[in-house]
Amino acid sequence: MENKTLFGELPLGWKHVALSDVTTFISRGRQPKYIASVEGIPVINQKMIRNLTIDYRYVKYNDAKKNINKSVFIKIGDTLVNSTGVGTVGRxxxxxxxxxxPTFVDSHVTIVRPDTAIVDPKFMSVVLSSDVYSNYMGSTLAQGSTGQVELSRQKLSLNFQVKCNDDNEFLIVV
Structure with a gap:
């Protein structure tokens, strides 16, 4: 396997593992049924994902009567990745x-939930949020044209690589 990554040379003794091998969950959110009331369930949408944080000024609400799978509700340690649209994919x-x-993500956002026994969630998020990775997601992994690009869960989980050494120190690289 090639010894180069997006960040430069691969350290000696490190190996390739797919991002899906160091996560417990990689999935898009669900299509909400929006309502005007703040009494609903908060939904994170792409507009809210800015500057590596969640901007709750743009929150929308889902009808609490609509059943949503609990797996798409956010948890501490999750990294949320915008998955549609030129200029927003990879944010x-x-x-x-x-x-x-309880808050969930809509279908334009992918949840990457790390296996904390294997990789540090903050470190994974920093790398996934880097300009290098964001650009890679938008220019290489996303598919489509005319502003309608999509980043699939399959592309995200297969194309990102994690390198680890024998001391179980992890670094996410491509």
């Missing part, structure tokens, strides 16, 4: 604190 944010109430 990401790290969930560092519990939201004040």
């Amino acid at each position: 990401s944010a790290y969930i560092s604190i519990d939201p004040m109430r």
Whole structure:
């Protein structure tokens, strides 16, 4: 396997593993049924993912009567990745604190949930949020044209690589 990564030379003794091998969950969110009331369930959308954080000024609400799979509710340690649209694909944010109430992501956002026994969630998020990775996601992994590009869960989980040495130190690289 090639010894080069997006960040330069691969350190001696490190090996390739797919991002999916060091995560417990990589999936798009769900299509919400939006309502005008703040009594609904908060939904994170692409507009909210800015500057590596969540901007709650743009939050929308889902009808609480609509059943949503619990797996797409955010957890501390998740990295959220915008997955549609030229100029927004690859933009990401790290969930560092519990939201004040259960919150899920819509279908234009991918949740990357690391296996904390294998990789540090903050470190994974920093690398996924880097300009190098964001550009790679937008220019290489995303498919489509005329502003309608999509970053699939399959592309994200297969194309990102994690390198680890024998001491179980991890570095996410391509």
